[in-house]
Amino acid sequence: LTLADPDARLLSAAAEIHSTLDPAEVLQRLAAQLAAVVGASEGAIFLNQPGQEPRLARSFGVTDGPQRPLAPVPADLPSATHPDPARGTVVSVPLRFGTHTAGLVELRFRGERSLGADEARLLAAVAAQGMIAIGYARRFERLEENSLIDGVTGLHNRRYLDERLAREVRRASADGSVLSVLMLDLDHLTAIKVQHGLAIATGVVAEVGRVIGPAIGDVGAHGLFGGDEILVILPATPAVVAAQLAERIRAAIEAHACPPAGIRVTASIGAATAAEPDLLPSLVQLADGALYRAKDAGRNRVMAASPGQ
Amino acid sequence: LSSRLGDDLVAIHSSLAVEEVAKTALEVCVRAAGAAAGATYLAGAGSTRLQLSAAQGFSRPPDRDDLVGTSEAILEDGRPPELVVLLPMRGGQGLEGVLALHFREPGDIDRLELASALARQSAIALERGHRYRERRRATLTDELTGLPNEHYTERLLERELNRGMRPAYLMMALDHFKEINDGHGHGFGDQVLVDTAELLKRTIPPGAVIAHHGGAAFGVDLPEAGPEQAMAVGEALRAAVADHRFAEGLRLTLSVGVAGLEEVGRPSDLIAAADRALHAAKITGRNLVRQAPAGEPAR
Numbered sequence: 319l320t321l322a323d324p325d326a327r328l329l330s331a332a333a334e335i336h337s338t339l340d341p342a343e344v345l346q347r348l349a350a351q352l353a354a355v356v357g358a359s360e361g362a363i364f365l366n367q368p369g370q371e372p373r374l375a376r377s378f379g380v381t382d383g384p385q386r387p388l389a390p391v392p393a394d395l396p397s398a399t400h401p402d403p404a405r406g407t408v409v410s411v412p413l414r415f416g417t418h419t420a421g422l423v424e425l426r427f428r429g430e431r432s433l434g435a436d437e438a439r440l441l442a443a444v445a446a447q448g449m450i451a452i453g454y455a456r457r458f459e460r461l462e463e464n465s466l467i468d469g470v471t472g473l474h475n476r477r478y479l480d481e482r483l484a485r486e487v488r489r490a491s492a493d494g495s496v497l498s499v500l501m502l503d504l505d506h507l508t509a510i511k512v513q514h515g516l517a518i519a520t521g522v523v524a525e526v527g528r529v530i531g532p533a534i535g536d537v538g539a540h541g542l543f544g545g546d547e548i549l550v551i552l553p554a555t556p557a558v559v560a561a562q563l564a565e566r567i568r569a570a571i572e573a574h575a576c577p578p579a580g581i582r583v584t585a586s587i588g589a590a591t592a593a594e595p596d597l598l599p600s601l602v603q604l605a606d607g608a609l610y611r612a613k614d615a616g617r618n619r620v621m622a623a624s625p626g627q
Numbered sequence: 628l629s630s631r632l633g634d635d636l637v638a639i640h641s642s643l644a645v646e647e648v649a650k651t652a653l654e655v656c657v658r659a660a661g662a663a664a665g666a667t668y669l670a671g672a673g674s675t676r677l678q679l680s681a682a683q684g685f686s687r688p689p690d691r692d693d694l695v696g697t698s699e700a701i702l703e704d705g706r707p708p709e710l711v712v713l714l715p716m717r718g719g720q721g722l723e724g725v726l727a728l729h730f731r732e733p734g735d736i737d738r739l740e741l742a743s744a745l746a747r748q749s750a751i752a753l754e755r756g757h758r759y760r761e762r763r764r765a766t767l768t769d770e771l772t773g774l775p776n777e778h779y780t781e782r783l784l785e786r787e788l789n790r791g792m793r794p795a796y797l798m799m800a801l802d803h804f805k806e807i808n809d810g811h812g813h814g815f816g817d818q819v820l821v822d823t824a825e826l827l828k829r830t831i832p833p834g835a836v837i838a839h840h841g842g843a844a845f846g847v848d849l850p851e852a853g854p855e856q857a858m859a860v861g862e863a864l865r866a867a868v869a870d871h872r873f874a875e876g877l878r879l880t881l882s883v884g885v886a887g888l889e890e891v892g893r894p895s896d897l898i899a900a901a902d903r904a905l906h907a908a909k910i911t912g913r914n915l916v917r918q919a920p921a922g923e924p925a926r
Contacts, residue, residue, distance in 0.1 A: 325632050329744050332636050336751045337719055339758065415637075418814045443633035450640050454755065457643075457770050458762065464773045465766035478767075488833040489850070536789040 324440050327355065332447045341455040345376045348448035349423065352411060353378065355440050356433070358425035360405075362387075365413075365421035372421050380426075387422045396442035399433050407431040411441045415449040471524035474541025479549050482539050486553045487598045497598065498560035498591040500550035501605040502530075502567065505584045505617040507546055514579065522583055523548075525576040533567045547609075549602065557591035557622060564589045564620040572618065584618035591622075632741075635659065639748050645669065645756040649680040652749030653726065656714065657683060660742035662728040663702050668692070669724040669753070677725060684729070697727040709733055714743050718750035723757075769839035771817055772824035777898070780838040780848050784894035787850050795857035797847040798901035799827075799864060799883040802913040804843035807877070819873055823881075830867040832860060844905075846898065854918065857885045861916040869914060880914035887919070 331351035360379035364372035377383040406428040413420040466478035490497040511519040543549035588608030604623040612621035649667040657665040664684025668677035682688040687701035708729035716724040767779040808816035836848045861883040868881035884904025900919040908917035
């Protein structure tokens with residue numbers, strides 16, 4: 319009792335193709351499985367571009383293949399065979415699912431080659447599986463791109479901070495509450511990178527992010543603003559309180575030993591408060607300026623942007 | 628190539644939702660094996676403890692998470708099965724679950740090898756579903772619309788409740804969205820969701836946060852809103868969708884459920900109350916805004 323060969327082949331192709339979520343890997347595996355069905359050693363995958371001709375996404379068995387497909391496959395056909403003077407025979411399999419076509423796979427043979435009905439059906443079935451897998455892999459990729467979390471440190475990322483800040487600015491202008499922000503940068507982080515390596519240094523930044531959370535409680539939000547700078551957003555927080563929180567954060571970081579090596583770091587912090595709505599748009603810039611004055615003044619300290627600056 | 632296999636594989640691999648995969652896997656494997664009934668048990672996150680997820684073909688379905696429950700089930704003809712076959716759903720990362728196939732007669736076993744191969748395919752689809760769910764939770768993002776997802780608004784509500792704010796939550800869903808997906812294909816349905824996200828985003832008041840809960844469902848957090856204001860926002864959103872022309876001139880409607888904060892202890896309670904109000908709007912005619920009953924218990 320064994321499965322008939324085409325069925326077994328489709329099952330193993332599907333298992334291969336669906337076991338990865340890396341878009342490039344899906345394409346690679348799809349090409350390999352389609353080529354194996356018909357014993358082709360050369361071919362290419364072309365993917366549709368919005369409003370453009372399909373473009374070469376990956377070729378195999380050849381170093382310098384064509385950039386465009388030889389010919390499209392009519393919508394009512396599962397595949398098509400074209401004689402090609404330069405390359406013998408080209409078998410074209412559309413990547414189609416329902417009414418949606420994502421692209422085209424070309425399998426090339428030297429000399430003549432015709433496609434049996436069983437082969438054509440198997441190619442179409444493998445292509446349909448590839449089509450589904452490509453869709454999922456792209457969704458995963460987009461999930462990363464759209465993420466609100468920095469993939470390396472696990473802290474909120476710039477995208478999150480921009481959205482959150484815009485919201486808090488709107489809220490502050492609407493209800494007249496006082497918005498503060500802190501810009502924080504670790505002192506001598508470059509030395510840690512050089513001495514311990516980038517991975518350890520990134521771990522230190524992540525650890526500092528985790529130290530900030532308890533120091534500000536539920537009131538604010540913080541995340542990686544750019545490079546290694548951490549932005550802390552403090553809604554409804556007057557300047558005096560923002561300065562206290564900044565000092566609490568600074569002291570907590572100074573007292574903390576970062577695992578795994580127990581590395582000690584200090585931080586410089588710039589604080590800015592929009593006491594009036596006019597200052598809201600330039601709040602981050604003000605905090606950034608205060609941060610650089612804290613660095614200039616000797617690091618491991620908090621500086622507040624003075625009003626009117 | 629057996630003509631059915633391609634369709635079966637498309638069905639198994641066409642969802643990222645774990646529960647949906649479990650249900651499809653069951654349908655496909657019961658038919659492939661010629662079984663009278665069956666049940667899917669899924670392994671819990673990070674463990675191999677099984678949980679009953681889907682059952683079909685029983686007059687008395689299995690009612691326990693362990694496999695003893697499956698042996699006490701009664702088939703649709705009123706008799707217990709003569710034979711139960713357990714197919715492990717094992718993927719690259721380990722056991723994802725178990726499929727229990729129930730046969731009237733031991734001689735009914737047919738194409739068990741095919742069913743077992745399809746169970747393996749289901750395990751691969753389940754693995755992908757779990758990875759998707761975890762990633763979505765970790766990134767707080769809906770990748771289709773670029774909006775925050777439901778995990779994000781749960782955190783947001785928690786923060787607002789902790790800060791003593793009085794948030795209201797609106798749950799909403801496009802009416803008859805499944806028909807659009809089925810009729811026009813998923814690509815078109817996805818575009819409708821992206822357009823809807825844009826439209827809702829433009830319509831919500833400043834300070835409000837919109838999230839995509841997946842599928843046709845969206846949620847809106849109003850950080851400080853009384854019942855009248857929340858209902859007014861719901862009505863504005865409903866009207867915005869009703870007045871909008873989607874691609875190809877398509878017209879759609881939106882049902883909205885509104886929940887305010889009274890006695891709500893946890894963020895998930897507020898979202899659940901809004902969801903129940905949405906359900907009420909759906910069953911009383913759609914294209915409606917419904918408020919969760921006042922003083923509804925918080926659980």
